[in-house]
Amino acid sequence: MSQLDSIQKRAQEQFDRQSANYGKGHILADVDDVKAALALVPPSTGRKALDVATGAGHTGLYLAAQGWQVTLADLSPAMLERARATAKERGLSVETRQHPAETFPYGDATFDLVTCRVAAHHFSSPEKFVRETARVLRPGGALVLIDGSVEDGQPEAEEWLHQVEKLRDPSHARLLTPGAWTRLCEVAGLRAAHCELHPFKQPDLNWYFETAATSSENRARVLELVRTASPAVRALMRIGEEDGKIVWWWQRLTLVAVKG
Numbered sequence: 001m002s003q004l005d006s007i008q009k010r011a012q013e014q015f016d017r018q019s020a021n022y023g024k025g026h027i028l029a030d031v032d033d034v035k036a037a038l039a040l041v042p043p044s045t046g047r048k049a050l051d052v053a054t055g056a057g058h059t060g061l062y063l064a065a066q067g068w069q070v071t072l073a074d075l076s077p078a079m080l081e082r083a084r085a086t087a088k089e090r091g092l093s094v095e096t097r098q099h100p101a102e103t104f105p106y107g108d109a110t111f112d113l114v115t116c117r118v119a120a121h122h123f124s125s126p127e128k129f130v131r132e133t134a135r136v137l138r139p140g141g142a143l144v145l146i147d148g149s150v151e152d153g154q155p156e157a158e159e160w161l162h163q164v165e166k167l168r169d170p171s172h173a174r175l176l177t178p179g180a181w182t183r184l185c186e187v188a189g190l191r192a193a194h195c196e197l198h199p200f201k202q203p204d205l206n207w208y209f210e211t212a213a214t215s216s217e218n219r220a221r222v223l224e225l226v227r228t229a230s231p232a233v234r235a236l237m238r239i240g241e242e243d244g245k246i247v248w249w250w251q252r253l254t255l256v257a258v259k260g
């Protein structure tokens, strides 16, 4: 694997440490969002898929169960091990590869589908990731990207969320807006055929802290950010309390981009 940059190294360390939290009980095990996104992908004759930053493999293994020939890629060996174990449990055959999302070890026009779910906000260069995706897709192939996002034109909420995420999980890099993703796709030669935000309930701030093993100092700083959020941010994020738990709604982006 190529030399990792400091952001990639931080993500690798974080997810190697926390891999046990991303398995069966994790909210990402529910792949309804993946099913909905795949319904928007133009039909293709080929069935080769690459799942980038596969984590515990929830997305890639769903594809494999649907008959896709899938490569699961991640930079964390512990996450890949978890994905392999689940594949075995479910009797699914997949290939696993360890590499960063910014540099792919595949030839041009290798895949019909590239997926990347709830991971791109960790990438040191979303631009390189999109460029590499465009390179390895066959003409007519599609990128399905799902990630946390925030509306365009809401810089205050974007900054607030950035600070919260960075404190919760220091391997967080940046959430991009729909407009920013669309521009990256266009520059790389991918046409954004579908780009939509879906409100997604963050059900319990404490669970969210536990998943990332957030330090007690950073938990306190996040709680302070929640307490002092401006009325505009509070309204946009729908910050509230339910049964003693802090909840909020954030936006999850679904982008389907097609190679011409």
Ligand SMILES: C[S@@+](CC[C@H](N)C(=O)[O-])C[C@H]1O[C@@H](n2cnc3c(N)ncnc32)[C@H](O)[C@@H]1O
Binding pocket: 008, 011, 012, 015, 022, 028, 029, 052, 053, 054, 055, 056, 057, 058, 059, 060, 073, 074, 075, 076, 079, 099, 100, 101, 102, 116, 117, 118, 119, 122, 123, 124
């Ligand atoms: C929340 S998990 C991904 C969830 C998964 N895609 C799913 O659908 O369940 C985030 C993953 O991104 C990986 N990751 C973070 N930065 C990366 C990078 N630059 N290149 C490759 N993988 C990366 C982490 O190792 C981790 O396994």
